[in-house]
Amino acid sequence: MTPATPRLALYVHWPFCRAKCPYCDFNSHVADEINHARFAAAYRREMEHMAARHGGDRQLETIFFGGGTPSLMPPWLIAGIIEDADSIFGFAPGIEITAEANPTSCEAALFSGFRDAGVNRLSLGVQSLRDDGLAFLGRDHSASEAMTALRAARHVFERVSVDLIYARQGQSLADWHSELGMALDLGLDHLSLYQLTIEAGTHFYSRARRGEILTADDALAADMYEATGRIMDEAGLPAYEISNHARPGAECRHNLVYWQAEDWLGTGPGAHGRISLGQRRRGLATRRSPIGWLEAVEADGHAIETSVDDGPEDAVAERLMMGLRLASGLDLGSLASRFGDLSGLIDMSARDELVAAGLLADDPKHLRATEAGRLLLNRILAALLPAG
Ligand SMILES: C[S@@+](CC[C@H](N)C(=O)[O-])C[C@H]1O[C@@H](n2cnc3c(N)ncnc32)[C@H](O)[C@@H]1O
Ligand code: SF4
The missing domain is CATH 3.20.20.70 (Aldolase class I)
Known part of the structure; x- marks a missing residue:
């Protein structure tokens, strides 16, 4: 796909x-x-x-x-x-x-x-x-x-x-x-x-x-x-x-x-953007100070101060962090279509334990936090994302 x-x-x-x-x-x-x-x-x-x-x-x-x-x-x-x-x-x-x-x-x-x-x-x-x-x-x-x-x-x-x-x-x-x-x-x-x-x-x-x-x-x-x-x-x-x-x-x-980790550009002082580059993700941020932003744009045509390219691990972490906030969760099929084999990126055995603990829904096609789980997202993320 x-x-x-x-x-x-x-x-x-x-x-x-x-x-x-x-x-x-x-x-x-x-x-x-x-x-x-x-x-x-x-x-x-x-x-x-x-x-x-x-x-x-x-x-x-x-x-x-x-x-x-x-x-x-x-x-x-x-x-x-x-x-x-x-x-x-x-x-x-x-x-x-x-x-x-x-x-x-x-x-x-x-x-x-x-x-x-x-x-x-x-x-x-x-x-x-x-x-x-x-x-x-x-x-x-x-x-x-x-x-x-x-x-x-x-x-x-x-x-x-x-x-x-x-x-x-x-x-x-x-x-x-x-x-x-x-x-x-x-x-x-x-x-x-x-x-x-x-x-x-x-x-x-x-x-x-x-x-x-x-x-x-x-x-x-x-x-x-x-x-x-x-x-x-x-x-x-x-x-x-x-x-x-x-x-x-x-x-x-x-x-x-934002929550489905699609693409957005941000203009104005301190605006952020995120753009997909295949399996990588570019994060952009402009100067925060209003006058500094104006002067930079007038001099250079933009005030982008940071531009960071994340690898697949960070891009998947972003998708989990955002997608688990949603009641619909994340679609594992579309995640696999972008990132290929997910086994090195998400700890699937931890997933079974989180389902048993009532923090993730028992749904083979999605990663979806239960209501109790949505209050403990940091714990879920720490378990699912390989330490690195
Ligand atoms: C960019 S802010 C505000 C927009 C607009 N200037 C206003 O004040 O109505 C967006 C929303 O974040 C929420 N917010 C901001 N700071 C917060 C805080 N410390 N705790 C909880 N909600 C916060 C507020 O509900 C606010 O309307
Ligand atoms: S300081 Fe401004 S942006 Fe922040 S809540 Fe008040 S009015 Fe809204």
């Missing part, structure tokens, strides 16, 4: 936010002045470089504007990037174009501009539907402002997803039930539900180092995760990935490109 040509996606990173949230370690910055025209020209040049050097003459299946806060981009800038991407790469029929947005009133006023620019899916970072939760997370919007933005988004876009963060300090299981219930009452078909994690380098990290407890304890967090799965199953939006829930057919196609 010849391996299918991987689909190609494009990630566009917008590195600015109105304020820095205390839990967030994304590459985001607060700036007084932003030269949008300079950014527009730089995205165009970097896309041209990426397409010519790494695109492999494929059309784009999806685009994702992430950040940072892409909803702070003027609609003309988003429209220009989409137009440029179309003329540089070409679009596959039915392309999915997602933008992340913060649910403040200023941004809600721009939603129809984003739709007219070509965005057809909005991912709203609501984070909490309670004012105390939002204050704890240091967000600059209220719950009612988020609800208004959500209604505006649903009016403008057919596909709207909401991000919520749970397992926050002081949040009870009953609180989370009711917050999730409120989100489900909105009738959305996609929800990303993340457990609060304390990331190095954030304000929360410094507070946690000083001894403050900012997250739910492990037992409560596990109960919340389990309740989330049950509630979302009952609502008809099962988890298709550890933190992502959708009505069947409404999954985010862009994120599936």
Whole structure:
């Protein structure tokens, strides 16, 4: 069986936010002045470089504007990037174009501009539907402002997803039930539900180092995760990935490109890309600093700072790491069609032990973590991947 040509996606990173949230370690910055025209020209040049050097003459299946806060981009800038991407790469029929947005009133006023620019899916970072939760997370919007933005988004876009963060300090299981219930009452078909994690380098990290407890304890967090799965199953939006829930057919196609280890290019400060080269995999990353990125693109046509070619062992490890996050797991047949004999790459005897331990499903055609296994992915990976 010849391996299918991987689909190609494009990630566009917008590195600015109105304020820095205390839990967030994304590459985001607060700036007084932003030269949008300079950014527009730089995205165009970097896309041209990426397409010519790494695109492999494929059309784009999806685009994702992430950040940072892409909803702070003027609609003309988003429209220009989409137009440029179309003329540089070409679009596959039915392309999915997602933008992340913060649910403040200023941004809600721009939603129809984003739709007219070509965005057809909005991912709203609501984070909490309670004012105390939002204050704890240091967000600059209220719950009612988020609800208004959500209604505006649903009016403008057919596909709207909401991000919520749970397992926050002081949040009870009953609180989370009711917050999730409120989100489900909105009738959305996609929800990303993340457990609060304390990331190095954030304000929360410094507070946690000083001894403050900012997250739910492990037992409560596990109960919340389990309740989330049950509630979302009952609502008809099962988890298709550890933190992502959708009505069947409404999954985010862009994120599936990452989890199925297909190909994507990343443009903008600190954007990552991964491209298949037969059994090898090339990892690309651009300069993180917004000004450093602009200057590099203006000087060299791109700001790629690292380009690393992985061998088959790392490429298989990536597929396992990503694929085991998915409810559907990994298809062993398609893995073998790309990498040939898998026996030196995956420890199949460990697989039988993981099935016996209830961490992998007993499915000869797939490597698929059970619900219990999805909480212990590191253990599964350590067992399946030969030490090296
Ligand atoms: C790129 S970020 C945010 C996009 C947008 N700027 C916003 O804040 O709404 C994507 C999502 O990651 C989640 N996130 C970020 N930091 C997190 C953390 N420390 N723990 C859990 N979820 C986190 C949030 O739900 C957030 O909406
Ligand atoms: S959570 Fe969103 S708004 Fe807050 S700093 Fe991170 S990227 Fe910016």
